[in-house]
Amino acid sequence: MILLLLAVFATFAAVSSPLVFAESEVFVVKPYLQLGNSAQLKKSEQLEIVWGNVTTKAPQKWSIEWQGASEKTWRKTDKVTTTPMPIPSLTTTLVFSLTRATIDGLKPGTKFNYRVLKNNEIVFESHGMARKSAKQAYRFAVVGDIGAGSPGQTAVVNQMELQKPDFLVIPGDIVYNSGRVAEYLVRFFPILNSDTSAANRGAPLIRSTLTMGVIGNHDIALTNAWEGTDFSTFRDALGYYLFFFQPLNGPNKIANSPNSTRIVGNADNQKSFIDSAGQRFPCMANYSFDYGNSHWLVLDGNSYMDWSDPKLRQWVDDDLARSKATWKFACFHQPAFSVDEVHSNEQRMRLLVDIFERRGVDVVFAGHAHCYQRTFPIQFKQDNKNLGGLSVGEVPGKIIVDKNFDGKTRTTPQGIIHIVTGGGGAKLYNKAPFSSIEPWLEKYVYAHCFTICDINGTTLKLSQIGTDGNLVDQFKITKSVTVGAADMKGAADTRPKTAPLKK
């Protein structure tokens, strides 16, 4: 059987080191935490525990137990949902599936222990924390372009885990080269959910840290003549819609409707994908969620999206207008503002900046360019308001720069700060020539690195950290007026103690 499976995974040409799974293996994917379809904070929070296993003829009865960190008794559920995963060539007696169960009844910010049981035997133990309330301080990490299977990726993940973020957001290019299930099994899970922490291995990060995904161009099996994700060529494509369980409050509910990930090719393979993804395809490409006193709007920036479409713009406007959160963040893969030599003309996400500005977005996070970039606080006045459509490239306009903001003593920005944090491990881009540096760009770093943000009420501190734990950028934003300010009085700083930054 082992030899058979070795042969199976060796057929995934895009994956360099073949995996071997045997019936005796408990997990193909070790348990990790997901938010599930829960956009808004509740008094009683829940999370999903998700794991991958191969089903065999031998009976498998899965259950989970959990307890608040200060509780003595364990709560238990054997209500699990198992979804077959579309990996080709596995025998009918050995099917790869994802299984998940819900942990619920948690007060916001509660730390908990959990354990996964197979046939009533404990096979995995870890811990996590429920989403924090608007009254609590919190720390999050953001880094994109991460799943390259590279030394840069393992070092970034290892350092990121040392910072103990409460949650992680990955703004696209989650796994290279095509976002296939087989690639997740080699370049994503073994590194972001490694049993041990080391610069050349990664860390046990996502088993304890809530992780949010954002779809990028390498997550849709993009090819040169791309007319849709081709399920004849890539039967296990679009792993994003299979491995992530996130809010289903996006605008597109119907497969292959305009402004959604399009699928083509073998009809049976398409069907098995849709059966596994369920409502998540194509809805989960765009969604929003709350964490602490922040609201996050996650968008699909891929080239099939026409963000000049009035219905889509209305959805963005409504989502941001509805939120009363102190902090508002937008997050997508393709940056609106970038000076890199590869993607700087790919500016379609500028089409939404007027809405972001009107509705009080503070920071935009993107990836795509394999580097770190930080703009000054900027306001964008688009020249041609009728610009749009699927072929839009450059989006010219006037950029008003707030150079009074210094992020140290003058910390109230006039405009949005746009961050590119695409240094997650993919091959770094070449340094842009000096002439291409725009006056609206404050900082550009050519290194593998990641973003850590600490929010305590009306103060945000952003730290960009390299693979040695070195600080490559840092700034602070403060707000004088906020909806949530009254809530913060007397709120304790509950951030975990973390490794000191090397300055």
Ligand SMILES: [Fe+2]
């Ligand atoms: Fe990338």
